[in-house]
Amino acid sequence: MENKKIPYRHFLEEKDLPKQWYNLRADMKELPDPMLNPGTGEAMKEEDLYPIFCKELAHQEMDDKTRYVDIPEEIQEVYKQFRPSPLVRAYALEKALGTPAKIYYKFEGNNTSGSHKLNSAIPQAYYAKKEGLTSLTTETGAGQWGTALSEACEYFGLPLTVYMVKCSYEQKPFRRTIMKTFDANIIPSPSNTTEAGRKILAADPNCTGSLGTAISEAVEKAVTTEGCKYVLGSVLNQVLLHQSVIGLEAYKSMEILGEYPDIVIGCAGGGSNLGGLIAPFMGDKLTGKKPNTKFIAVEPASCPSLTRGKYAYDFCDTGKITPLAKMYTLGSGFIPSADHAGGLRYHGMSPILSKLYHDGYIDAVAVKQTKVFEAAKLFAQYETILPAPESSHAIRVAIDEALKCKETGEAKTILFGLSGTGFFDMVAYESYLNGTMKDYVPSDEELQKSFDTLPKVPGIQD
Numbered sequence: 195m196e197n198k199k200i201p202y203r204h205f206l207e208e209k210d211l212p213k214q215w216y217n218l219r220a221d222m223k224e225l226p227d228p229m230l231n232p233g234t235g236e237a238m239k240e241e242d243l244y245p246i247f248c249k250e251l252a253h254q255e256m257d258d259k260t261r262y263v264d265i266p267e268e269i270q271e272v273y274k275q276f277r278p279s280p281l282v283r284a285y286a287l288e289k290a291l292g293t294p295a296k297i298y299y300k301f302e303g304n305n306t307s308g309s310h311k312l313n314s315a316i317p318q319a320y321y322a323k324k325e326g327l328t329s330l331t332t333e334t335g336a337g338q339w340g341t342a343l344s345e346a347c348e349y350f351g352l353p354l355t356v357y358m359v360k361c362s363y364e365q366k367p368f369r370r371t372i373m374k375t376f377d378a379n380i381i382p383s384p385s386n387t388t389e390a391g392r393k394i395l396a397a398d399p400n401c402t403g404s405l406g407t408a409i410s411e412a413v414e415k416a417v418t419t420e421g422c423k424y425v426l427g428s429v430l431n432q433v434l435l436h437q438s439v440i441g442l443e444a445y446k447s448m449e450i451l452g453e454y455p456d457i458v459i460g461c462a463g464g465g466s467n468l469g470g471l472i473a474p475f476m477g478d479k480l481t482g483k484k485p486n487t488k489f490i491a492v493e494p495a496s497c498p499s500l501t502r503g504k505y506a507y508d509f510c511d512t513g514k515i516t517p518l519a520k521m522y523t524l525g526s527g528f529i530p531s532a533d534h535a536g537g538l539r540y541h542g543m544s545p546i547l548s549k550l551y552h553d554g555y556i557d558a559v560a561v562k563q564t565k566v567f568e569a570a571k572l573f574a575q576y577e578t579i580l581p582a583p584e585s586s587h588a589i590r591v592a593i594d595e596a597l598k599c600k601e602t603g604e605a606k607t608i609l610f611g612l613s614g615t616g617f618f619d620m621v622a623y624e625s626y627l628n629g630t631m632k633d634y635v636p637s638d639e640e641l642q643k644s645f646d647t648l649p650k651v652p653g654i655q656d
C-alpha cells in the first residue's frame with residue numbers, strides 16, 4: 195500500500211487521556227425538554243432525583259451549563275487500564291471496497307466487558323461508593339452492561355445484584371460466568387426475590403422475562419434495601435457525559451493525524467456510544483467551527499425509534515416507574531420481534547440525541563439485520579475484529595457511505611464507532627451464517643398500537 199503516512203492504529207499516550215468530560219448540552223442552542231414527574235406533570239429538579247441517583251450523578255444529570263467536568267483522578271486511574279483506545283484506519287476494508295474514502299473507527303472492545311459500557315460503569319460505581327452507598331442493583335439483557343458494572347463494582351468494592359432477563363440468563367451462560375468472576379449476584383428475572391417478580395410469575399410461571407421485568411425487579415430491590423441504588427447504562431445525560439471520553443480521544447487522535455471527519459456514524463440503542471463519539475465534533479458544528487459535518491445514527495429496522503418513532507414524553511422503562519423524558523420513542527411497552535438478534539432493543543432514545551435529531555443536526559437510518567450481519571462478516575474478514583451485532587449497524591452504513599464515494603469519486607473521511615466485540619453473539623452469527631436469520635419490520639398498525647399507550651400529561655401532551 196502506497197503513501198502510508200497514517201498508521202493502521204493510532205494510540206494516544208497515557209498522558210493524553212482526557213482529564214475532563216465534555217458536556218455537549220453547554221453548547222446546544224436549545225436544550226432537551228426537562229424530565230417530568232409522571233404524577234404531577236411538573237419538571238423534575240435535581241433534589242427530586244436524589245431518591246434514584248446518588249447526588250453527584252443527579253447533579254450531572256441536570257447540569258446543562260458546565261461545559262467541561264473534571265474526571266476524578268481515581269477514575270482516570272481505572273480508565274488507564276484500558277484507555278486510550280485505538281483509532282484504527284481501515285486500510286484493508288477500504289481496499290476491499292475499492293473506495294477512495296478514508297475510513298476510521300474508534301474501537302471500544304478492548305476490555306473484558308467487550309464494549310464501551312465500562313466508560314460509564316466506572317464513574318457510576320465510583321460516585322456511589324464515594325457517597326457511602328453499600329450496594330447497587332441493575333438489570334441486564336444481553337449482558338454487556340451487567341458485565342461492565344460487575345467489573346466496576348468489584349474494583350470499588352461495592353456488592354452488586356444483577357437482574358438478568360431469564361431467557362438471556364439461560365441462552366448466554368458464559369455472560370453469567372464473567373459476571374460471577376467479578377462476584378456479582380446474578381438473578382434470572384422474573385424471580386421470586388421481589389414483589390414485582392412474584393406477581394409476574396403468579397400470572398405466568400413460564401415467563402422468560404424482558405428488560406421491563408428486570409428493571410422493575412432491580413428498582414424494587416434498590417428502593418427496599420438500605421444504602422442501595424439502581425443504576426442505568428445508557429440513555430441518561432450523565433451516561434452520555436461519561437462516554438464523551440470516546441469522542442475526545444478520537445478528536446485528539448485525528449488532530450494529531452491532521453484529519454477531520456466529513457461523516458461521523460454510530461449505532462444507536464439508547465444512544466450512549468453515539469452520543470459520546472460525536473460530542474466534540476457536534477460541539478464544533480453547534481458553535482459554527484465546522485458547520486458541515488454530517489452525523490448518522492444507525493438503528494435496527496425492527497426497533498426504529500428515531501426513524502419511525504414519535505417525539506413525545508414517555509416512560510424510560512416498561513414498568514412505568516421512571517420519570518417522563520421527551521424523546522423519540524416507540525412506546526414504553528414496545529418489545530422488538532423475537533426474530534431480532536442484533537441488539538439495540540430499547541424503545542426510546544437519549545433525550546440529547548432526540549433533540550439534536552429533531553432540530554436537524556443528526557440524520558438517522560434504519561437497517562435490516564441480514565444486511566448488518568453481511569457487513570459484520572466482511573468487516574471481520576478484513577479488519578481482524580469480530581464486531582458486536584450492535585456495532586455492525588454502524589459498519590453497515592460506513593460501508594454504504596464508502597460505496598457512495600466510490601460512485602462519485604469523492605475521498606470523504608468517514609469515522610465510525612466500533613462499540614464492541616461480538617464473541618457472546620455466536621447464536622446470532624450462526625443464524626446468519628446458516629441462512630435462518632429473518633428480517634422483521636413492524637407494521638404501521640403495530641407501532642400505532644404502541645403509540646396509543648403513550649402517557650397523557652395535562653397541558654403538555656394529550
Ligand SMILES: *Cc1c(COP(=O)(O)O)cnc(C)c1O
Binds near residue numbers: 309429464466615
Ligand atoms: C449496549 C451496546 C450498544 C447500545 O447502547 P448505546 O447506549 O446506544 O450505545 C451498542 N454497542 C454495544 C457493543 C453495546 O454493548
